[in-house]
Amino acid sequence: MVNSTPQVVTIAGSDSGGGAGIQADLKTFQARKAFGMSIVVALTAQNTLGVQSALPVPLDFIDAQFASLKADFKIGAVKTGMLFNGAYVENVVKNLKEVDFGPLIVDPVMVAKGGHQLLDQDAVDAIRNKLLPLATLVTPNIPEAEIIADMTIESEADMLAAGLKIQRYGAKNVIVKGGHSKAERARDLVLFENGEQLWLSSPRVNTENTHGTGDTLSAAIAAELAKGTDLKDAIIIGKQFIQGAIADGIDVGHGHGPTNHWADLSEDVVVESE
Numbered sequence: 001m002v003n004s005t006p007q008v009v010t011i012a013g014s015d016s017g018g019g020a021g022i023q024a025d026l027k028t029f030q031a032r033k034a035f036g037m038s039i040v041v042a043l044t045a046q047n048t049l050g051v052q053s054a055l056p057v058p059l060d061f062i063d064a065q066f067a068s069l070k071a072d073f074k075i076g077a078v079k080t081g082m083l084f085n086g087a088y089v090e091n092v093v094k095n096l097k098e099v100d101f102g103p104l105i106v107d108p109v110m111v112a113k114g115g116h117q118l119l120d121q122d123a124v125d126a127i128r129n130k131l132l133p134l135a136t137l138v139t140p141n142i143p144e145a146e147i148i149a150d151m152t153i154e155s156e157a158d159m160l161a162a163g164l165k166i167q168r169y170g171a172k173n174v175i176v177k178g179g180h181s182k183a184e185r186a187r188d189l190v191l192f193e194n195g196e197q198l199w200l201s202s203p204r205v206n207t208e209n210t211h212g213t214g215d216t217l218s219a220a221i222a223a224e225l226a227k228g229t230d231l232k233d234a235i236i237i238g239k240q241f242i243q244g245a246i247a248d249g250i251d252v253g254h255g256h257g258p259t260n261h262w263a264d265l266s267e268d269v270v271v272e273s274e
Contacts, residue, residue, distance in 0.1 A: 007076055007226060013081065025216075041056065041057060048256055048257050078104050104135050106131055110127075110147050148165075188201075216259055216261065245260045
């Protein structure tokens, strides 16, 4: 019975405000009934108003965290979040090649809620050329997809073109999230390795409490994969989870608040096959 419980790990930064990063991932893992663990890349002092300070952990301490988890656990899926800079992306890539943590979900955290690009070009290049080829699934929003694909996205046709370009960098499966679009419904495009396409749509929710939505979606998918759920169903459940977490809101802080990680799966997600 040793290691029979589904296990999943997040590689990301700590959010002292609890709404995103490691904290959001662990809450999501627990809600989806997978045992969560973490490899901390950086510490932040932040709240719903923004990030006040950030402190990367030493690279050899990231190595030590990987070694500790590898020595004891049977990890069924892994996800990445904010990876700080190019050196940290390369360190994580090096370590991922030396362990078997199952399918890799890459949430390419590159753009802050206000639109400010968080990563320099070296980090973007490292994600594009070194991390994405390891990814089972990458989950950019529109601003992040624009950076990775180096193109402007103004339509759903552009979302498709960007997603296909991201696949050519080596990511097997891609979700281009449509929350930043101006469409009446939030529509996410899913491109699968076998050429299948899905659109997942849901009603927009009038709220400022969307801090950590990308972390939460990717964490829900990772938890499902660790439990043995197939990728397509895991993605749909992830969309249902984040829709519920946004729609059944909570009130925390004075700025962009977090989503509700104990909300039920939403029944408002529509799956549209192409």
